[in-house]
Amino acid sequence: MPGGLSPQAIRETVTALAETKEILGRLIAFPTISSDSNLDLIRWCQNRLEGLGARIDLTHDAAGTKANLFASFGPEGDGGVVLSGHTDVVPVEGQDWSTDPFQAVEQDGRIYGRGSCDMKGFIACALALAPRIAEADLRRPVHFALTYDEETGCLGAQVLLQALRESGRRPGICIIGEPTSMRIIEGHKGCYEYTTRFSGLAGHSSAPHLGVSAVEYAVRYAAKLLELRGDLVNRAPEGSRFDPPETTLQVGALRGGIAHNVIADQAEIEWEMRPVVEADAEFVKREIGDYVGGTLLPAMKAVHGEASIETQIIGEVAGFEPMDHSEACELVAELTGSNARELVSFGTEAGLFQRAGMSAVICGPGSIDQAHKADEFVAVEQLEQCLTMIDRLIGTLSR
Secondary structure (H helix, E strand, C coil): CCCCCCHHHHHHHHHHHHHHHHHHHHHHHCCCECCCCCHHHHHHHHHHHHCCCCEEEEEECCCCCCEEEEEEECCCCCCCEEEEEECCECCCCCCCCCCCCCCCEEECCEEECCCHHHHHHHHHHHHHCHHHHHHCCECCCEEEEEECCCCCCCHHHHHHHHHHHHHCCCCCEEEECCCCCCCCEEEECCEEEEEEEEECECEECCCHHHCECHHHHHHHHHHHHHHHHHHHHHCCCCCCCCCCCCCEEEEEEEEECCCCCEECCEEEEEEEEECCCHHHHHHHHHHHHHHHHHHHHHHHHHHCCCCEEEEEEEEEECCECCCCCCHHHHHHHHHHCCCCCEEECCCCCHHHHHHCCCEEEECCCCCCCCCCCCCCEEEHHHHHHHHHHHHHHHHHHEC
16 A cells, blocks of 8 residues: 555545456456457446546447447546556467456455456556546546457557547547556557468379469468568667567468378468568568569469469557657656656557557556466556556646
8 A cells, every 4th residue: 555645545545446446357257358349348337437427439340349438537628648448358268267267356465357457457447546537627638548459459449549530639648558567668569460361273293383382382472571580680770679679570370281292272371570660561561562573473373373462461550669758658757656668578559549649658557477368467556556646647637
């Protein structure tokens, strides 16, 4: 419990923590795996926030089975502070859980459950303090941004931010509450994921000149990607603080073929890169595109005119660029008392909010070491620290 507080402040903190635990239990009970709908959770949060007088905007995916929620308190206008969290969680299949992953269990100062740290713990803290936000005489708006499909390419945030642009609203700061053990994170690489599919011509292995082996062309494609990986090492920005300092590229899977003696007519490669700067991503896409259009595809079509190579974008998550001056980092440093800024290797929605014109920072309860694993948990102490940060934010933004 934070020290140096008055008896009333201690009582309020204890009450807020109890409310946070209750809300977190409710949120964990919604099985919002990315492949499934999050509408029940969004409706529950909407009802709670609307009951406090929040102005609510919902945006949906194309199928209407998932939604983002954007809720606003305080005065109308630009320059508000956004508290942002994604509502989707990763699957639990194949994981050896000690408890029901969709039932919150508190034990030894930890709360277990899928999404407890990634990142329903932060959302629960924000919702627990929403009544104080609603009652405060705010100088700047405070917004809640709850998104879908962060785990599968940050798809929901892109829809939410497009709606914000179209509405003309321009928040100034975004605090993304991903699990950082309440450390201030000012940057991370991007994450671009692709699946490239090859369609050739099947045939008997005794006459390879009469077929087009999709597997063989996929192998050549993969070899080109690995060649480009070497080029990326030489493109590492001077003074890069990332580890490793350059844009990385790797082939995650190559599938194709049905037997030793059959020329494969179908194959696919799953690959990804994590750009330090967007120019590296453009370099890779340009180089691999030229290789496909100038070398691979003409050779395939010379034998089979209907041969094809097609790349599907699974997700292109923008990198989060460290800034020399960051209003968001400075604000959170003031709220948490920490001046240290760090980089992380995992991706978040922060780069999207940054590109939308906001000063962004990542800071939230829980450790990324627990995310996506069996027996995921968030420490109660971390929730207390997050509540303190948001409570101080309310005081900072109040008249």
